[in-house]
Structure formats: structure tokens, C-alpha cells
Amino acid sequence: MQDLFENISSKNKEKLLKLLRSSTITYTKGVNILSNVNRDNFIGIVTEGCLQIIINDYNGNNILLEEIGENGLFGNFMSAINSEECSCITKEKAKVTYIDYENITKPNIIKTDFYIIFIKNLLKILGEQLTSKNERIEILTKRSIRDKLLEYFKLLSQKKGSKTFTLPFTFIELANYLSVDRCAMTRELKYLKNEGFIKIVGKKVYLLY
Amino acid sequence: MQDLFENISSKNKEKLLKLLRSSTITYTKGVNILSNVNRDNFIGIVTEGCLQIIINDYNGNNILLEEIGENGLFGNFMSAINSEECSCITKEKAKVTYIDYENITKPNIIKTDFYIIFIKNLLKILGEQLTSKNERIEILTKRSIRDKLLEYFKLLSQKKGSKTFTLPFTFIELANYLSVDRCAMTRELKYLKNEGFIKIVGKKVYLLY
DNA sequence: TGTAAAATGTTGCAAATGCAACATAATTAT
DNA sequence: ATAATTATGTTGCATTTGCAACATTTTACA
Numbered sequence: 001m002q003d004l005f006e007n008i009s010s011k012n013k014e015k016l017l018k019l020l021r022s023s024t025i026t027y028t029k030g031v032n033i034l035s036n037v038n039r040d041n042f043i044g045i046v047t048e049g050c051l052q053i054i055i056n057d058y059n060g061n062n063i064l065l066e067e068i069g070e071n072g073l074f075g076n077f078m079s080a081i082n083s084e085e086c087s088c089i090t091k092e093k094a095k096v097t098y099i100d101y102e103n104i105t106k107p108n109i110i111k112t113d114f115y116i117i118f119i120k121n122l123l124k125i126l127g128e129q130l131t132s133k134n135e136r137i138e139i140l141t142k143r144s145i146r147d148k149l150l151e152y153f154k155l156l157s158q159k160k161g162s163k164t165f166t167l168p169f170t171f172i173e174l175a176n177y178l179s180v181d182r183c184a185m186t187r188e189l190k191y192l193k194n195e196g197f198i199k200i201v202g203k204k205v206y207l208l209y
Numbered sequence: 210m211q212d213l214f215e216n217i218s219s220k221n222k223e224k225l226l227k228l229l230r231s232s233t234i235t236y237t238k239g240v241n242i243l244s245n246v247n248r249d250n251f252i253g254i255v256t257e258g259c260l261q262i263i264i265n266d267y268n269g270n271n272i273l274l275e276e277i278g279e280n281g282l283f284g285n286f287m288s289a290i291n292s293e294e295c296s297c298i299t300k301e302k303a304k305v306t307y308i309d310y311e312n313i314t315k316p317n318i319i320k321t322d323f324y325i326i327f328i329k330n331l332l333k334i335l336g337e338q339l340t341s342k343n344e345r346i347e348i349l350t351k352r353s354i355r356d357k358l359l360e361y362f363k364l365l366s367q368k369k370g371s372k373t374f375t376l377p378f379t380f381i382e383l384a385n386y387l388s389v390d391r392c393a394m395t396r397e398l399k400y401l402k403n404e405g406f407i408k409i410v411g412k413k414v415y416l417l418y
Numbered sequence: 419t420g421t422a423a424a425a426t427g428t429t430g431c432a433a434a435t436g437c438a439a440c441a442t443a444a445t446t447a448t
Numbered sequence: 449a450t451a452a453t454t455a456t457g458t459t460g461c462a463t464t465t466g467c468a469a470c471a472t473t474t475t476a477c478a
Contacts, residue, residue, distance in 0.1 A: 055347055063350045065343060077336040104332070105325045116314045119328060123313070126335040127286040133342035134274060138264055140349040141272045141388040143436075144464070171426065179350035181466045186427060188464095352466075353434070380456065390436045395457060397434095425474065435464075444455070 002124045003071045004045055012114045019109045020099040027090045034088045041101035043075040049094025054087050064176040067091070073125050077101055140179060145188040148178045153198070153207060163207040211333045212280045213254055221323045228318045229308040236299045243297045250310035252284040258303025263296050273385045276300070282334050286310055349388060354397040357387045362407070362416060372416040 005013045024047070027033055033051065046068050053074065055063040065086070068074050074088070104122070109115055135155055142148045152174075156165045167174060175182035192198045199206040214222045233256070236242055242260065255277050262283065264272040274295070277283050283297070313331070318324055344364055351357045361383075365374045376383060384391035401407045408415040 055350070063347070065346060065350075075336075077333075077340075105329050107325070110319075110325060116316070116319060120314050122332070123335070124286075126332070126339065127284075130335065130338060130342065131286075133339065133346065137274060137342065137345055137349065138272070140346065141264070143388065143390075146464095170424090172424090179352065181352075182426085183428080183467080184465050187429085190427085355434095379454095381454090391456085392437080392458080393435050396459085399457085419478105421476100421478090423474100423476075425472100427472070428470080430469100431467090433464105433466080435462105437462085438460095440458080442455100442457075444453100446451100446453070448449100448451080 001069070001071050002121055002128055004073065004118070004121050004125060006121055007117050008114050008121075012112075016109070016112070016114065016118060017097070017099070019106075019112070020103045022097050022099045024095060024097045026095045027093065029090055029092050031090045032087045033090060033094075033096065034086075041075070041077055042098050043073055043077075043101055043104075045097045045099070046070055046072045046074075047095045047097055050091040051094060051096075052089050052091050054089060063179065064173060073129070075101065136177070139177075145178070145180045145185055146192065148180065149185070149188060149192065150197075152178065153205060156205070157207055165205055167203040167205060210278070210280050211330055211337055213282065213327070213330050213334060215330055216326050217323050217330075221321075225318070225321070225323065225327060226306070226308070228315075228321070229312045231306050231308045233304060233306045235304045236302065238299055238301050240299045241296045242299060242303075242305065243295075250284070250286055251307050252282055252286075252310055252313075254306045254308070255279055255281045255283075256304045256306055259300040260303060260305075261298050261300050263298060272388065273382060282338070284310065345386070348386075354387070354389045354394055355401065357389065358394070358397060358401065359406075361387065362414060365414070366416055374414055376412040376414060378412075 005016075008016065025033075027049075048070065050070075051068040051072070051074065052064055053066040053068070055065055066074070103109065139148055139151045139155070142151050153165075156167075157163055159165075169177060171186065172182055175185045178185065189198075189200065193200065197207075197209055199208060214225075217225065234242075236258075257279065259279075260277040260281070260283065261273055262275040262277070264274055275283070312318065348357055348360045348364070351360050362374075365376075366372055368374075378386060380395065381391055384394045387394065398407075398409065402409065406416075406418055408417060
């Protein structure tokens with residue numbers, strides 16, 4: 001994943017963060033951080049740890065909308081996190097740097113010689129996020145658990161360029177990502193194993209086709 | 210939806226398009242335009258008509274990934290359109306302006322006084338697209354046809370600020386958007402009508418709760 | 419190291435859904 | 449105006465899935 005400050009020296013990065021009037025907050029595990037944010041239009045950059053954006057469904061289903069790891073971005077201008085049902089929880093101890101969205105296009109920042117790089121990085125990140133959303137949509141539009149699993153495995157396999165890869169999720173999280181019942185998913189995985197399509201050892205998946 | 214050239218005079222817009230080395234192509238209805246694009250990293254701006262990004266599933270299901278209307282953006286850097294299964298079809302006669310992604314951050318453009326506005330607009334559009342993707346993900350993660358329908362109706366209702374609204378889709382397209390069987394969807398709509406939750410006249414929906 | 423908590427695995431059953439195979443209505447093109 | 453195409457509506461049936469209620473394994477932590 002693209003780093004927002006890639007190709008910017010740490011000295012210039014500091015300068016930039018000052019110009020952007022950034023602030024950094026450290027959170028412990030399991031905190032709902034949105035209740036702590038009182039900025040208007042913000043971009044949050046995860047510099048340490050991991051966040052989960054979760055939709056708390058009225059049915060009691062917790063839908064994992066997004067997992068934001070190191071260098072990841074989030075913000076109200078680009079997600080559903082304005083929704084009341086939405087919460088942003090620290091999966092582990094995490095550190096977040098906030099900048100005001102408006103500051104990004106302030107003249108004094110544009111004048112700096114590293115501004116182009118910064119904007120390029122930001123655009124790249126947004127593009128990556130769109131791609132990742134599209135990937136998830138492509139998976140979610142599959143109509144059966146089997147097809148969802150196979151589509152997701154295909155994606156991981158393509159990304160790694162190998163028929164063997166490691167799941168970045170627990171099986172509970174995977175079921176949430178695919179938005180299917182965990183038990184039904186386990187059952188389907190069993191069928192796929194029995195029919196010789198896949199082999200699973202721990203979190204390691206082998207595609208046998 | 211945000212216009213990429215909002216708050217830029219038509220004179221400056223022309224200047225900008227020249228600096229960006231843009232080119233404009235006009236398409237007739239039903240053309241797969243991706244096969245015509247030989248730019249490396251491009252942004253396409255729909256200035257007239259409408260495009261559909263469609264995933265051609267191996268099961269024969271055509272999944273509508275995205276519909277891009279006037280002022281809409283698309284590009285390989287921000288979507289799944291690199292996928293072989295993906296095609297981009299003109300829904301009607303359409304006009305598309307292409308710019309090279311790399312040109313956006315060329316020095317001679319950054320120097321112009323309308324550059325900030327341009328970048329602001331671009332960032333806003335990408336944010337809007339992310340929001341719209343998140344909305345669709347939120348809907349697709351609902352586990353039943355009924356919940357998908359109600360979630361989608363809630364969204365349309367919130368956007369319009371009214372319990373009465375018009376569907377922007379045919380029912381076939383709606384079923385594709387929700388990724389459910391059209392017949393099963395019609396059946397569920399019938400149940401919702403019978404149970405007094407909704408009323409539907411043509412494409413007009415009335416929420417009765 | 420022991421214990422609580424979390425993750426994983428299993429299975430019967432009822433309900434929801436996709437599918438197929440239609441009929442009918444509405445729209446578009448000639 | 450009429451034919452052709454597309455959109456919408458209906459329903460039986462087999463299959464898939466969610467749900468519930470468990471057992472077992474693994475991990476976290478006090």
C-alpha cells in the first residue's frame with residue numbers, strides 16, 4: 001500500500017505536517033475513535049496499529065466495512081463513516097495523525113517543492129482504495145458462498161502470483177468480509193476440500209486446480 | 210455529482226485541457242470503449258451520455274459494477290477495469306475526454322492559478338466515488354433480498370429527504386445492483402407491498418413506515 | 419502454568435433464494 | 449401501425465443458506 005509521504009524526506013515530512021496543522025493521537029485497543037474526533041473534514045493517517053470500520057447492523061450483524069492498517073487513510077469525506085450505524089474501532093494499540101482536509105489545498109503548502117509528490121501519493125492512495133472497494137464489490141456480487149470464496153481466493157492468488165497464499169483474515173473475519181454465515185462458510189470450505197479443489201492448513205490455502 | 214471543472218472558467222478549462230494534452234472521443238451506443246483506449250494511465254471524463262462498467266461473469270451473470278453518467282470519471286488507476294472479465298460499454302451515445310494521469314502533476318500545470326481548484330475538484334470526485342462504493346458495499350453485505358431492498362430504499366430516501374422517491378434503475382438493473390435474482394426480487398417486492406411496507410407505482414416508491 | 423476467552427468445527431432444520439419456464443405489458447424500431 | 453424487442457410479473461421446486469445449539473481447539477493473559 002502506498003505511503004502518503006513516500007519520496008518525501010523526513011525533514012520535509014515534518015515541515016508538511018506542521019503546515020497541515022496535523023495532530024497525532026495514540027489510542028489503546030478496542031476504542032471507538034470516531035467519538036474522539038471533532039474535526040470537520042479530516043483525513044486520518046494510521047501510522048501505527050490497525051483500525052476497523054464496522055457497520056453495526058440493526059440485525060446484530062457486525063459488518064467489517066474496511067480494515068485500515070499502517071499508512072492507511074480514512075476520513076469522512078471518502079467513506080460511509082458519517083452513518084450513525086458506523087463505528088471505527090482500534091483493533092490494536094494505534095496511532096493516528098489527523099489533518100484537516102481543507103488545509104491540503106492551502107496556498108502556502110502548494111508553494112512547497114514537495115507538494116507535487118504529496119498530491120501524487122494522495123491520489124495514488126485514493127485510487128488504490130477505489131480498486132480495493134471494486135474488488136470487494138466484485139466478490140460480494142457473487143451469488144453463492146462457493147463462488148465468493150473462489151473469487152476471493154483467485155484474487156489473493158493473482159496478487160501473490162502463486163496458487164499458494166496465506167489468508168490475511170481469521171475465518172470469522174473472512175466470513176464477515178464475504179458477508180456470509182461463518183458456519184455455512186466452514187461447511188462450504190469442507191465441501192471444496194472434499195471435492196479436491198483446495199487444501200487448507202492453518203491460514204495457508206493451496207489451490208489445486 | 211461534482212464537476213471536475215467546477216469553478217474554472219471555460220477559458221481556463223480549455224487552457225487546462227490543452228496543458229493536460231487531452232483528447233476527446235465520441236462513441237455510438239453499445240460500444241466497448243476499453244478496446245479503443247491505448248493510453249497508459251488515463252482518466253476518462255464523461256462529458257456526454259453514459260457508460261456502464263460490467264463484469265462478464267463466467268456463470269453468464271453480467272454484474273453492473275458502475276454506471277458513469279455526465280461528469281463522471283473512470284480510469285484504470287482507480288477501478289477493476291484492468292480485469293479481463295471487465296468491459297466498459299456505452300449505454301447511449303457518449304463523449305469522453307481522456308487525460309493522461311501523469312500529466313496531472315506536471316510542473317507547468319501546477320503553476321497555473323486554477324490548479325488548486327482542479328485538484329480540489331478531483332479529490333472531491335474521488336471521495337464521492339469512495340462514498341458511493343461504500344454505500345453499495347453496505348447494501349451488498351445485507352444477507353437477504355428484503356434487507357438489501359430496504360437498505361437501498363433507505364439510502365434513496367435519505368438522499369432525497371423524503372419517503373417518496375423515484376428509482377434510477379429499471380428493475381432488471383436494480384436486481385443487478387443488488388446482485389440478486391430478478392424474479393426473487395419481484396417476489397420480495399410483492400411481499401413488501403402486501404405487508405404494507407411500501408407502495409410502488411411505475412418507478413416511484415413510497416415508504417409507508 | 420492454568421484458566422478464561424476467542425476461534426474453529428459440526429449438523430439438523432426451516433426459510434430464503436436461484437432457477438426455469440412461463441405470461442403479459444411496455445417500449446422501440448421499421 | 450405493427451412487429452420485434454425489452455421489461456415486468458408469476459410460481460413450483462430443488463438447492464443453498466442462515467440459524468441455533470453444540471463440541472473442540474487454539475490463543476491470550478493474569
